[in-house]
Amino acid sequence: MNIGDVARLSGLPAKTIRYYEEIGLVSPMRSTNGYRTFRESDLHKLTFLSRARSLGFTIDDCRALLELYVNTSRASADVKKIASEHLVRIDAKIEELIAMKKTLSHLVHECAGDNRPDCPILDDLAAPSKPAVPASR
Amino acid sequence: MNIGDVARLSGLPAKTIRYYEEIGLVSPMRSTNGYRTFRESDLHKLTFLSRARSLGFTIDDCRALLELYVNTSRASADVKKIASEHLVRIDAKIEELIAMKKTLSHLVHECAGDNRPDCPILDDLAAPSKPAVPASR
């Protein structure tokens, strides 16, 4: 299979697949004309990566997950650990966004949105010492 | 005021403030020794930026908001538009994360997390054609 075929089948752009090769996530063969040649196993890996990335796993996570995926003597605890930690990050991000949303939707609601200059949104942004998210990192 | 002072007062790292100068968001003066000298108005801008960034506005949004902020003949509608569009982006992001969370927490729950290799998480990642978020962009 050429790169276009696995791109279609995995749902990843060809550019991304080349990038994944560059960073060592897949290692397709090369045919005599220089084209990449993908095996079934490469396609499986790419599909795996596509799905893992769409679940928000970082490339580093994907690398670790891929290793566990191909290693049939893995412990499911290792997989679960990576996924659980990712879940914690997702939760934190959701909370952060919800806090932003809350503040912002309040402000948007308050703003007349006409051609006068008075604007509660700008007033709030200009008001000092009010972190949107109550301080973490 | 030197950069350290406005850094403390605005809550932004000095590095970030230098970066904001580089991209033209603030334009402090320079004293004879080459140090940046910040006026009150610069501090106000930096505080504004700090808060706007913490609400998730992009730098481009911040640039536009800052212009409206200093322009006293603005129309609040212009501000509201930027904020509303940002709110839409936040909502979309929240939805995306919640979809991920849903899938992932389900999988984590299913996984035994012991030293055996069987793992529903890997099984799912390997299963083809299941976008985590039902397809948009």
Add this chain to the structure above:
DNA sequence: ATAAGGGTTCCACCAACTGGAAGGTCAACC
């Protein structure tokens, strides 16, 4: 004199791609 604690510039790096230029290859059609 020197040490601490500011400040300065510049260059490189992070994630995870994406866009585009310049060019090679292949299969089909006339």
Add this chain to the structure above:
DNA sequence: GGTTGACCTTCCAGTTGGTGGAACCCTTAT
């Protein structure tokens, strides 16, 4: 056999919003 068009290749640059570090200057106190 020539040409078109769809593939493929590499390489370089840009994206977003900074961050880290090196090498060096300035000021003040001891």
